Amino acid sequence: MTTMSALVPTKNNALNLGFTGNLGNIDAYISAVNRLPMLTHDEEISLATRLREKNDLAAAQELVLSHLRLVVSIARGYLGYGLPHADLIQEGNIGLMKAVKRFDPDQGVRLVSYAMHWVKAEMHEYILKNWRLVKVATTKAQRKLFFNLRSHKTGLDAMTPKQIDALAKLLDVKREEVIEMETRLSGRDIALESPTDDEDDKFSPIAYLSSEQSEPTKVLEAEQVTRLQSEGLETALGKLDPRSRRIVEARWLANDDGSGATLHALAEEFGVSAERIRQIEVAALKKMKGALAAYV
Template sequence: MTQTSAQGILRPSDSTALALGFTGTLGNIDAYISAVNRLPMLSHEEETDLATRLKNNNDLAAAQQLVMSHLRLVVSIARGYLGYGLPHADLIQEGNIGLMKAVKRFDPDQGVRLVSYAMHWIKAEMHEYILKNWRLVKVATTKAQRKLFFNLRSNKEGLDSMTPAQIDSLASKLDVKREDVIEMEMRLSGRDVALDGSSDDEDEKFAPIAYLKTDAEEPTNIIEAQQYDRLQSEGLETALAKLDPRSRHIIESRWLKNDDGSGATLHDLADEYGVSAERIRQIESAALKKMKTALISFN
């Protein structure tokens, strides 16, 4: 098996991989490709034996040998997708995931070689990776659009726009509408626009990032909003429960009766309790301090 280190370097996953042909640290993609091409290929009998051991006994060592011997297949398939501008190493890594899925599901009793079975899984993982990462905006969401996406580039002759005849021919070949071919060609040929300005030009200050950004989904803001809502409900009720009945009544009458904050005045409550307005203010101040301590503990 292979894995990617924190520095993005492709390495064999363990000593078993080294025993199968890897030697030393693979510091770049060329070294990795050279190493996997030196790994021995399996005969039909060896492949069947390993696949049977995996199927019947869940033999992970057999699974590893099956994967390692087919890493060169992933490299070969990945070369066909370099035209989308994505890193070769990333394509290989995604293809390796597809290969491992294929090995896990491979049934030697079906009478086909693993190489034929694995190609579907390898390409599927690469296709998914390309569609998710090639552009910020998804260019292919339906099965027909995916088919068109991966065939349009190879069917175009040169970099010029397709002629009406070429559009009709491709639409007929792929069984899609000619309008879909035209739209996909426009989306694939459109240039990328930087989200943020890359110069000091005044015009660059109005790059898309200026009007597309929003703080609504910023994780910190979401957490703060959730904490605030919790304090407004559970936290406030907990703090009020710490007060004696008179103090709670004063706080609720002063601050919680109306949404606009226009509660009872100090003089209103002074008349209700038969004390001075200053005494109501003192009770209110002490109650607010007690609530603040309770809210801090709650949070």
């Protein structure tokens, strides 16, 4: 672990707050970052825009420094794994810097919300690689269960049947899976490399610990798509007159397989030509596109 002073610059003129001397220990570092001023929304957008358009590293530094307290706060929640607090903070700071580099100020999301995914992802990877017992969690579901099980256990004693049932219900998993994971957490070390020559066991468990779907950008994209498909679509349809909405729904939303009503069928329904239906459809989709722009 590097010294805590290595995580911050010697002096930060932009924020008018200097870090002088060697911070020396974790308490001094936490005290220092908690004195850093927080940015307003407008300041955050301005800095992020400068970074994106001009690759302004001074702007990136301000964004990182103003969110160091977020990393400290998140790291505090992972102290139960027996790993150094300073190391957790350092890994979280790496996630914060990745978030700042990829942050898009035009998405309408505050950096603190976006960065949280990246900070947690880096801390999770650090824990998974360094805490001996986590080596038994080899799938995404097991990783989720592992972290939740650790946070819900109140001590070293085994969980009661009532606690097991409550946790299984909370995580929507079988109680047998909770029991199995708790047994693994109470067991001895397990080798990363398989001792057998079985073809299925030739990959170490660490190979299964990462998941593309848990990558922060993927998570945000999935949330955006869900919002677009539910709230956004309903809002866009609400902008249409009844006839236009009927045509769009019949043509595009009637069946999951995309086999909507034909232009001629709708022309017969409304007593107009198929060409007129096509024109109404084009105008309606154009209007919906404008309404959906706020959700993209």
